[in-house]
Amino acid sequence: MSKVDENKRKKKGAITDSAFSLFIQKGINATSIADIMQKAQLAKGTFYLYFKDKYEVRDYLVRKKAAQVFDKAKIALEQSNVKEFEEKILFLVDHILNQLNDNKLLLRFISKNLSWGIFRNAIMNMQMDENSPNAEEFIESLFEESGKQYRDSEMLIFMIIELVNSTAHSVILYKQPVELDELKESLYPIIRQMIRSFEIE
Amino acid sequence: MSKVDENKRKKKGAITDSAFSLFIQKGINATSIADIMQKAQLAKGTFYLYFKDKYEVRDYLVRKKAAQVFDKAKIALEQSNVKEFEEKILFLVDHILNQLNDNKLLLRFISKNLSWGIFRNAIMNMQMDENSPNAEEFIESLFEESGKQYRDSEMLIFMIIELVNSTAHSVILYKQPVELDELKESLYPIIRQMIRSFEIE
Amino acid sequence: MSKVDENKRKKKGAITDSAFSLFIQKGINATSIADIMQKAQLAKGTFYLYFKDKYEVRDYLVRKKAAQVFDKAKIALEQSNVKEFEEKILFLVDHILNQLNDNKLLLRFISKNLSWGIFRNAIMNMQMDENSPNAEEFIESLFEESGKQYRDSEMLIFMIIELVNSTAHSVILYKQPVELDELKESLYPIIRQMIRSFEIE
Amino acid sequence: MSKVDENKRKKKGAITDSAFSLFIQKGINATSIADIMQKAQLAKGTFYLYFKDKYEVRDYLVRKKAAQVFDKAKIALEQSNVKEFEEKILFLVDHILNQLNDNKLLLRFISKNLSWGIFRNAIMNMQMDENSPNAEEFIESLFEESGKQYRDSEMLIFMIIELVNSTAHSVILYKQPVELDELKESLYPIIRQMIRSFEIE
DNA sequence: TATGAATGAGGGTTCATTCAT
DNA sequence: CATGAATGAACCCTCATTCAT
Numbered sequence: 058m059s060k061v062d063e064n065k066r067k068k069k070g071a072i073t074d075s076a077f078s079l080f081i082q083k084g085i086n087a088t089s090i091a092d093i094m095q096k097a098q099l100a101k102g103t104f105y106l107y108f109k110d111k112y113e114v115r116d117y118l119v120r121k122k123a124a125q126v127f128d129k130a131k132i133a134l135e136q137s138n139v140k141e142f143e144e145k146i147l148f149l150v151d152h153i154l155n156q157l158n159d160n161k162l163l164l165r166f167i168s169k170n171l172s173w174g175i176f177r178n179a180i181m182n183m184q185m186d187e188n189s190p191n192a193e194e195f196i197e198s199l200f201e202e203s204g205k206q207y208r209d210s211e212m213l214i215f216m217i218i219e220l221v222n223s224t225a226h227s228v229i230l231y232k233q234p235v236e237l238d239e240l241k242e243s244l245y246p247i248i249r250q251m252i253r254s255f256e257i258e
Numbered sequence: 259m260s261k262v263d264e265n266k267r268k269k270k271g272a273i274t275d276s277a278f279s280l281f282i283q284k285g286i287n288a289t290s291i292a293d294i295m296q297k298a299q300l301a302k303g304t305f306y307l308y309f310k311d312k313y314e315v316r317d318y319l320v321r322k323k324a325a326q327v328f329d330k331a332k333i334a335l336e337q338s339n340v341k342e343f344e345e346k347i348l349f350l351v352d353h354i355l356n357q358l359n360d361n362k363l364l365l366r367f368i369s370k371n372l373s374w375g376i377f378r379n380a381i382m383n384m385q386m387d388e389n390s391p392n393a394e395e396f397i398e399s400l401f402e403e404s405g406k407q408y409r410d411s412e413m414l415i416f417m418i419i420e421l422v423n424s425t426a427h428s429v430i431l432y433k434q435p436v437e438l439d440e441l442k443e444s445l446y447p448i449i450r451q452m453i454r455s456f457e458i459e
Numbered sequence: 460m461s462k463v464d465e466n467k468r469k470k471k472g473a474i475t476d477s478a479f480s481l482f483i484q485k486g487i488n489a490t491s492i493a494d495i496m497q498k499a500q501l502a503k504g505t506f507y508l509y510f511k512d513k514y515e516v517r518d519y520l521v522r523k524k525a526a527q528v529f530d531k532a533k534i535a536l537e538q539s540n541v542k543e544f545e546e547k548i549l550f551l552v553d554h555i556l557n558q559l560n561d562n563k564l565l566l567r568f569i570s571k572n573l574s575w576g577i578f579r580n581a582i583m584n585m586q587m588d589e590n591s592p593n594a595e596e597f598i599e600s601l602f603e604e605s606g607k608q609y610r611d612s613e614m615l616i617f618m619i620i621e622l623v624n625s626t627a628h629s630v631i632l633y634k635q636p637v638e639l640d641e642l643k644e645s646l647y648p649i650i651r652q653m654i655r656s657f658e659i660e
Numbered sequence: 661m662s663k664v665d666e667n668k669r670k671k672k673g674a675i676t677d678s679a680f681s682l683f684i685q686k687g688i689n690a691t692s693i694a695d696i697m698q699k700a701q702l703a704k705g706t707f708y709l710y711f712k713d714k715y716e717v718r719d720y721l722v723r724k725k726a727a728q729v730f731d732k733a734k735i736a737l738e739q740s741n742v743k744e745f746e747e748k749i750l751f752l753v754d755h756i757l758n759q760l761n762d763n764k765l766l767l768r769f770i771s772k773n774l775s776w777g778i779f780r781n782a783i784m785n786m787q788m789d790e791n792s793p794n795a796e797e798f799i800e801s802l803f804e805e806s807g808k809q810y811r812d813s814e815m816l817i818f819m820i821i822e823l824v825n826s827t828a829h830s831v832i833l834y835k836q837p838v839e840l841d842e843l844k845e846s847l848y849p850i851i852r853q854m855i856r857s858f859e860i861e
Numbered sequence: 862t863a864t865g866a867a868t869g870a871g872g873g874t875t876c877a878t879t880c881a882t
Numbered sequence: 883c884a885t886g887a888a889t890g891a892a893c894c895c896t897c898a899t900t901c902a903t
Contacts, residue, residue: 219424625822
């Protein structure tokens with residue numbers, strides 16, 4: 058990578074880092090481009106050389122941050138010796154819930170701005186590491202290694218993600234209607250049921 | 259009601275009607291108070307006699323509109339002759355999904371702004387009609403009439419609502435990952451399972 | 460006084476009391492008519508039945524409050540047994556300075572808004588008590604009882620008042636350039652000199 | 661100075677000139693930032709690149725204008741051949757009174773907004789000219805060259821300034837209680853007395 | 862490329878004043 | 883007389899965006 062390109066990458070990183078920090082702190086509406094660039098220690102006009110507006114930055118960040126969360130869970134799973142398909146899925150869910158519980162501002166940011174469309178198109182195909190499969194391939198391989206047949210695996214994943222995401226939002230941010238531990242007690246059996254009901258016998 | 263009070267009620271109605279129409283058309287961010295009051299044919303300053311800011315209007319509207327949707331489903335259920343508890347819940351879900359499918363802008367508005375906290379505290383206790391039980395009492399009576407015992411009925415309702423709401427949002431607005439009919443085919447069996455798994459034998 | 464008139468007097472009193480309290484607390488600019496009437500527990504529209512605008516209230520209050528300060532000093536002098544003209548003037552000055560030092564907000568209010576014109580035309584002629592001479596007559600009588608002749612007594616009073624008022628403002632409110640006690644040490648000899656230099660031998 | 665900096669200096673000048681003209685014409689309360697910028701032929705938003713609010717402009721202008729008045733008197737004194745200390749002080753007072761009499765709007769502006777604190781901290785230390793002493797050094801040198809000892813020279817200056825400023829305000833603006841010439845006849849002897857009474861024999 | 866001064870439209874909000882009740 | 887809801891002009895201030903340097 059040329060020196061010029063390297064410099065540009067650094068600048069872009071400075072802008073997104075600054076933006077992320079402000080977005081989760083004050084919210085997107087209350088964050089101005091001037092704010093972002095001041096924190097990034099760059100001139101206001103420079104913003105427009107990299108992004109069209111702050112919503113482009115937001116979308117970029119939602120994708121990146123959500124993918125990072127998933128990737129961490131994936132790596133943890135790979136380093137564990139969980140063998141069963143059902144256990145693997147629950148391992149991933151649990152790891153993600155714990156991550157979000159440890160970083161509530163990140164949860165708010167992702168949860169408010171993440172749709173299945175973004176998840177499906179951006180995150181599942183994001184290449185985090187050259188030598189590693191992307192999320193889609195990874196999940197596909199989970200299904201394959203399960204030794205079982207599942208009808209409509211995408212729908213299964215979709216439902217699990219939506220249920221986890223929406224209940225987590227309420228429970229972690231507002232502790233409503235219960236605390237996280239209590240949610241898990243009800244949630245995990247249901248996820249197991251969901252998986253089994255998608256199994257083809 | 260005095261003439262003055264009647265007039266105030268009318269004005270408040272004009273403001274919220276105008277605001278709702280603009281919120282679902284252009285979104286809340288893009289709607290200014292000037293916009294709202296112009297459409298309502300009232301002076302800008304009048305807004306502040308009724309609301310603190312547009313977010314107070316939004317919250318008011320989310321509560322009201324969501325309660326209306328639920329109330330319609332409730333009335334339809336009462337007029338039907340569905341007898342089984344499980345069928346009743348699915349009747350309600352189905353009715354609500356159909357309503358939202360018929361009014362996608364309303365779905366976007368409610369879905370984006372509705373939290374369990376609001377639902378729990380505002381909608382469940384909203385009195386829609388003098389002679390009719392509110393949502394909370396209504397749901398309670400459903401459980402009672404079921405002839406069965408359920409552990410943690412609130413958690414059950416919470417999970418159903420979150421799952422329905424979040425999957426509906428994606429499916430109805432973006433047809434992702436599937437169309438509504440297909441979602442129902444997967445969703446309803448899962449809801450049945452959820453209900454049964456909360457049943458105390 | 461009729462019941463109606465009595466009622467009107469009460470309302471006017473409530474308005475001016477409320478206004479005074481707000482003027483010295485937040486300043487005149489930051490005080491709105493709505494503020495005044497809210498604190499007075501009267502309707503906004505009622506204000507205009509009594510005053511044209513808040514500046515009319517201010518002028519009314521400056522006159523009244525300044526006259527009260529002077530009157531207190533005058534009464535104290537009458538109850539003392541100071542005999543010498545020069546001593547009497549210094550007694551008045553000292554009493555007034557002490558009053559203002561004890562009520563700095565009052566000082567700020569009076570000092571900022573009092574001009575010689577107002578003092579001359581309003582305060583000197585204000586009748587505080589039916590059986591008592593007004594300020595002008597009182598001062599005149601001081602000159603007469605002095606046993607001495609003074610050229611241009613008005614100019615003498617004018618200069619003393621302006622010097623006292625302007626130095627007091629800086630010293631009492633900002634302690635600049637010195638504290639009040641130190642000011643008095645320099646000020647009183649100068650006032651004595653001023654009086655003597657207006658004496659006709 | 662760079663072209664950009666030169667331009668900024670010009671803009672700031674245009675803003676303060678415009679503001680001064682409006683402040684003395686209509687008063688500060690009645691002058692809006694929109695007014696100032698329209699007269700300055702600049703965009704409204706530009707104001708905030710230079711000042712926080714109009715009160716910051718006012719303070720800036722009070723200092724600058726008062727310093728200019730004093731500086732003019734100082735230069736005139738230096739060009740005269742007045743030798744005596746007492747005469748020098750009176751020369752300065754007289755020169756300043758004449759300047760203010762010639763520009764009544766300026767007098768109103770300065771007199772209403774000038775406090776001893778501002779005078780002491782801002783004006784006395786303002787550098788009007790590279791090769792010339794500031795006001796403080798200048799007055800100090802007057803005391804030193806006088807050949808006499810004065811106790812508390814600051815207090816002496818403070819009292820003279822307050823007396824001159826407050827009487828001038830009333831006399832020049834409202835001709836009350838007398839005209840300027842008449843005031844001078846009473847004022848100057850008193851100032852002479854004040855100076856002598858601060859002299860250490 | 863990068864800068865940051867300048868723009869001016871447009872936002873929220875306040876408030877003196879009116880007037881039907 | 884007294885009320886207070888309604889008005890809408892006018893205010894301050896922010897901010898995305900441009901563009902000369």
